[in-house]
Amino acid sequence: MSDRLQNVTGLAPTAKVPAYDRNSLKAGILHLGPGAFFRAHFAPFTDGALAAAGGDWGIEVASLRTPDVADNLSAQNGLYTVLIRDTSGTTAEVIGSILKAHVAPRDSAGLLARLEDPAIRIVSMTVTEKAYGFDPATGGLDLKHPDIVADLANRHAPRGVIGYLVEGLARRRQTGIAPFTPLSCDNLPSNGAVLKRLVLEFTSRVDADLHRWIEANVPFPSTMVDRITPASTEATYADAERLTGRTDMAAIETEPFTQWVIEDHFASGRPAWEKVRGALMVEDVSAYEKMKLRMLNGAHSLLAYLGYIGGYEFIRDVMDDAALAALAYRHMHAAARTLDAVPGIDLDDYANELIARFANKAIAHRTYQIAMDGTQKLPQRLLEPACEALALGDRAETYAIAVAAWMRYAIGERGNGERYELRDPRAAEIAALIADIPRTGPAISAALFTLPGLFPKALTEHRAWSQDVSDKLEILIQDDRLPLF
């Protein structure tokens, strides 16, 4: 094993290193949730902005739960490698924008002190859909979410995202410090607006003055984020070591494509992200967000559920099946019909580009990884656009296939009797709903349609469409070998 990656000198010439002096860099951003996606997207964009335009925009990160990533980053002075893979090979870039890593459950007071520091002007986050405490049924705060319950009861000692943001803003208001800009980078539609609503609903329950102050002073820009990032494996660490000459336990791998569309509303400045390839600053991000969630993520979920139950390990394998690749393409076009024009983007070109990205042979993106957290992903990816498609008079058949595939996956058992874990925050509820139900399309679909808050009435009460789901589920239960639809 080589030495640990700890500085940028003496690395193998195959590693690209930061083009700025890290020693004089000061932190301006605190990021919650330093998972693989953040390391493939936000941190490299910020690294690029630092190289292009400088500024005190180094990043401190904080894990709100498990310490592993933060500990690995700390052991490496914040440095880590991004491997960019495509069929022509793999390149390595060492990213220097992370300066420090915190572990919230170990030192909550330390994290709160960072939130109070006037030097921190942006608090960004990639915490996944399920961490926000968002209730898809109401669009507002989920008062049963464990973090929300805990943080409402004990707001000065938070543990969840909303609790930390609110306590950080409250302290700044109290000491007369300008607010930071909260910046959500998760795959939720209007993620900034959703975050604002959650923060305001939370504060309206605990502090009316703070509520008014946030409403008047804190911008919540929305963003559309995009870069396919499989979970790191032994192959990631081995290639990072080969290309940098150092052991790197925080290395990640990703695709060449990268895109970030950001609403340009910041309270106290931002890095020069617009100088980096793939970044676009806009007034309103919603058209881009809907396009990406419905065309990319919707098709991804469709392929992940069908692929996983059909025995395909990776999305690239699913794409090798001509019928499934054609289905993904058909779904993208169906999704495109629900979209308004997106400035500067031709939706046919976008669909073709997505098909090529999904098929990238160098990216080993597990269907099981994408299948995770279906109850948190289905609404914005599939259910809302399905309602709109039906309202437009479409049959919405590819949506019925996707929902049937999710339901087949939700049974938690392959045709050969092998069981697997659902990996969904509502897994226990799902299991209870279908425990004593016959394994048939009509019975399982009827049961899962009643999962509180998930399926809009416009779908469950649409006779032809819900029948279509039931029929397709019956076929998938009969035959895991993925009959052609």
Ligand code: CS2
């Ligand atoms: C995927 C996304 O895991 C998933 O649900 O659909 O993580 C997807 O890879 C990214 O949004 C691409 O930007």
